[in-house]
Amino acid sequence: GQQVMQIPQYQHVQEGEDFTTYCNSSTTLSNIQWYKQRPGGHPVFLIQLVKSGEVKKQKRLTFQFGEAKKNSSLHITATQTTDVGTYFCAGRNRGSTLGRLYFGRGTQLTVWP
Amino acid sequence: EPEVTQTPSHQVTQMGQEVILRCVPISNHLYFYWYRQILGQKVEFLVSFYNNEISEKSEIFDDQFSVERPDGSNFTLKIRSTKLEDSAMYFCASSARQFNQPQHFGDGTRLSIL
Numbered sequence A: 001g002q003q004v005m006q007i008p009q010y011q012h013v014q015e016g017e018d019f020t021t022y023c024n025s026s027t028t029l030s031n032i033q034w035y036k037q038r039p040g041g042h043p044v045f046l047i048q049l050v051k052s053g054e055v056k057k058q059k060r061l062t063f064q065f066g067e068a069k070k071n072s073s074l075h076i077t078a079t080q081t082t083d084v085g086t087y088f089c090a091g092r093n094r095g096s097t098l099g100r101l102y103f104g105r106g107t108q109l110t111v112w113p
Numbered sequence B: 001e002p003e004v005t006q007t008p009s010h011q012v013t014q015m016g017q018e019v020i021l022r023c024v025p026i027s028n029h030l031y032f033y034w035y036r037q038i039l040g041q042k043v044e045f046l047v048s049f050y051n052n053e054i055s056e057k058s059e060i061f062d063d064q065f066s067v068e069r070p071d072g073s074n075f076t077l078k079i080r081s082t083k084l085e086d087s088a089m090y091f092c093a094s095s096a097r098q099f100n101q102p103q104h105f106g107d108g109t110r111l112s113i114l
Helices: none
Strands: A003-005 A010-014 A019-026 A029-037 A044-049 A055-058 A062-064 A069-076 A085-093 A107-112 B003-005 B010-013 B017-025 B031-037 B043-050 B053-057 B064-069 B075-079 B088-095 B108-114
Touching: A003 A085, A010 A019, A010 A055, A019 A029, A019 A085, A019 A107, A029 A069, A029 B064, A044 A055, A044 A062, A069 A085, B003 B088, B010 B017, B017 B031, B017 B108, B043 B064, B043 B075
Parallel strands: A010 A107, B010 B108
Antiparallel strands: A003 A019, A019 A069, A029 A044, A029 A085, A055 A062, A062 A069, A085 A107, B003 B017, B017 B075, B031 B043, B031 B088, B043 B053, B064 B075, B088 B108
């Protein structure tokens, strides 16, 4: 069945260091979404990537979607303590006419001041 | 900004009992979802709902589960004969359209089965 794998599971960085999380799907995706979940909170939508090879930026966050639409990454430049949380990728299967998202396990980011 | 609201925030129930988790999706949204997240694990899809019927359900969503939109605003998840392994955070989400639209999540209901 469809699987979305995400690594690393945990990442601890010093404030100011960069952070990257990687997402890989077992099947080709129609699009991929990224969510952030703060400790004790709910997933909050960050961005959606649709096109092959797409790159989008939100301030210090850079999101990429692979050429084959099977992998994606989120890179944070110069992390801040406010970046703490778990980052999830969530993919939707190519050809799907329904809304189901397949979530990765998430990368829990800890930022030391 | 409009948001998805869920009640209760925490539900404690004896094993074998039935629970109903309630959600009020964003008012102009048409697609509704239930997800669950076991502590420390990933978010898992349960079911999607559109036009008063289930669009898709996962292998988790068996006969123990049911969803309903009893009126124009509420969207409920019923779990019958609860088991210990049903303990999890249950998130409701809604989206305006299925494609190219984000899913907006509620704060969740933490379900604890004793």
